[in-house]
Amino acid sequence: MMFPDRSTRRLSQVVVMMVAVLSGCASRPSAAVLDPVHPANLPEKRIVMLTATNRDSLGPSRGFGVNWAQSVAYQSYEMSVPPAHKPATIEYPKDRPDPQQQFVVTRRQDLSEAGFVAAAANSVGPDGSVQIYVHGYNNSFQEALYREAQVTADSGLQDPIMFSWPSQASIVGYVADRDAVLYSRHDLQTVVAALSSAKKIKRIVLFGHSMGGFLVMEVVRQLKLEHREDVIGKLQVVLASPDIDVDVFRSQLKEIGKLKYPPTLLISKVDRALAVSSFLGGERPRVGxxxxxxxxxxxxxxxxxITLIDLTSLKATDGVGHDRFASLARFAKQLEALDRTPAAAASRVGTFVFDAAGAAVSSPFRLASTVVSGK
Structure with a gap:
């Protein structure tokens, strides 16, 4: 009889731990949280989010499913932010929504692609920027939307865009989600290219979390292979806890080449969700x-x-250290100010450690160690 070696036992324990943590979470929100409500005591603070998805539509009151659609659907959501909101926390509405305590949808509207692009162009900031959030593995449409609402509420950034690909929203759906990401490359590219065609939009921040980071890199790579420099020149790539094989990422970078805005990677060597991903991928290391x-x-x-930023100092809320980016949101304006121009972004190339304790009073970075510059 063969006994597993110590490393295999350790990784197996990580898998069991992760499943136990995720299975023990509160029940997941249904599509009912997408339905607009109109209570009398709505808070003043509202956010507007544009969405694009290639998930299958389940009908007006049933949201979007886990199957692959043949086209992209566009919508706009207005959501109120509860005065009692706690940073990095998603307060989902209950059966009887209380807007003083929970996020609630107050308006939802279907859009055409042209209407979607026009709405995005009208929401740009002074520097002409828009942000696209691409969620990761094991996310439903509504979970991704409410995560984007939380990040927007904490960051103070305006009118974000969410692209939702057809994740199975299941712990055991890892392989299916990987296939769904590959299927979604053309659709996300279509959305990005449409936005880049708007004259008001000067910069598109593509923010991919986890497996969504793999999708982002594949889209940029595809744009490069198609010689769409008109689109690539507007892109700024940010990857949070990227679930990408290190060698695959190296290959993607080689094919993409140098970007106008150097890519930023938000990582942590103690991310236990990515330890499981590495195990499932034959114990190959993950970029995150x-x-x-x-x-x-x-x-x-x-x-x-590229810029590598270690977020280990930030608190995670998911039990496995995979959602630290949600805690980073409250520092978003400081980070955005540092990288607002290509020259500023280029000056931050290298490795850094995020210092949560000192971020509010000074630069949110400190050098991880002395880096020899050979540039």
């Missing part, structure tokens, strides 16, 4: 678990013109 204290990683960041 890179160690910024490793001199080889530091040198690679410089050579590839």
């Amino acid at each position: 678990r890179l160690d910024v204290s490793d001199p080889r990683i530091q040198q690679a960041a410089l050579e590839n013109d």
